[in-house]
Amino acid sequence: MTDDVVIQARRLTKEYIRDEFHIVALKDVDLDVRRGEYLALMGPSGSGKSTLLHLIAAMDRPTSGAIRVLGADLAAMPDPEMARWRNRHIGFVFQTFNLIPVLTALENVELPLKLTHLKKGERMEHAVTALKLVGLGDRLHHYPRQLSGGQEQRVAIARAIVTDPDIILCDEPTGNLDARSANEVLELLRQLNRDYGKTIVMVTHDPHAARFASHIRYIDKGELLPEGRKPEDWS
Ligand SMILES: Nc1ncnc2c1ncn2[C@@H]1O[C@H](COP(=O)(O)OP(=O)(O)O)[C@@H](O)[C@H]1O
Ligand SMILES: [Mg+2]
Numbered sequence: 001m002t003d004d005v006v007i008q009a010r011r012l013t014k015e016y017i018r019d020e021f022h023i024v025a026l027k028d029v030d031l032d033v034r035r036g037e038y039l040a041l042m043g044p045s046g047s048g049k050s051t052l053l054h055l056i057a058a059m060d061r062p063t064s065g066a067i068r069v070l071g072a073d074l075a076a077m078p079d080p081e082m083a084r085w086r087n088r089h090i091g092f093v094f095q096t097f098n099l100i101p102v103l104t105a106l107e108n109v110e111l112p113l114k115l116t117h118l119k120k121g122e123r124m125e126h127a128v129t130a131l132k133l134v135g136l137g138d139r140l141h142h143y144p145r146q147l148s149g150g151q152e153q154r155v156a157i158a159r160a161i162v163t164d165p166d167i168i169l170c171d172e173p174t175g176n177l178d179a180r181s182a183n184e185v186l187e188l189l190r191q192l193n194r195d196y197g198k199t200i201v202m203v204t205h206d207p208h209a210a211r212f213a214s215h216i217r218y219i220d221k222g223e224l225l226p227e228g229r230k231p232e233d234w235s
Helices: 049-056 079-089 105-115 120-133 149-161 179-194
Strands: 005-018 021-034 038-042 064-069 090-093 167-171 199-203 215-220
Touching (some): 005 049, 005 199, 021 049, 038 179, 049 064, 049 199, 079 090, 079 105, 105 120, 105 149, 120 149, 149 179, 167 179, 179 199
Parallel strands (some): 038 199, 090 167, 167 199
Antiparallel strands (some): 005 021, 005 064
């Protein structure tokens, strides 16, 4: 793995076994993502996009194959280390925001820092900085229900970047947003990539969203298609 390849998958495979059903969600995926790249992953529903993101994020383990992220061998990483590693190196943005409703924007963004050595004052400083960066410096003490969907997603992005991770993974980040809020979120992600050098992998259904990325790869039935190839019947 050369220095500038930050995500490397080799023959990465994930199978789910439930009762007598055996689902191959991801099959022999080879992928290299370089530092500073902004990759969009597209493909039909159920093709394995989220499964791949979860493996990169150390949220799940492969059935077989290799997955190295920022030099760490995630397939071999002991369970207790996975959460800490993820908290430190990965920012994850979900389609449904996943904010904690009883916490303010500031408290939501502070949360990942509670797993670090930072003191309360420093945590607040970082959280305020992240919320200002996403344009929500005037919404620090609002609760999620007092924010629009676009604002909620920007709080979620602030939470994803507050630990200054190298890699940001987004699973349909604009899937629950109207066109205008979606554009704000996409502009923000592009800014994080261009101005802050964050490596981004974004799963999306939306061709407009995918155009913000530097390139696009397609997944079909658990297989990552070669560059330039789309699934059959893909519009
Ligand atoms: N926890 C799970 N248990 C069993 N099957 C799962 C699980 N997660 C995903 N799958 C299956 O794996 C396949 C890929 O799912 P997923 O990665 O969520 O697809 P996508 O994100 O592209 O829609 C689907 O067939 C899905 O039903
Ligand atoms: Mg999915």
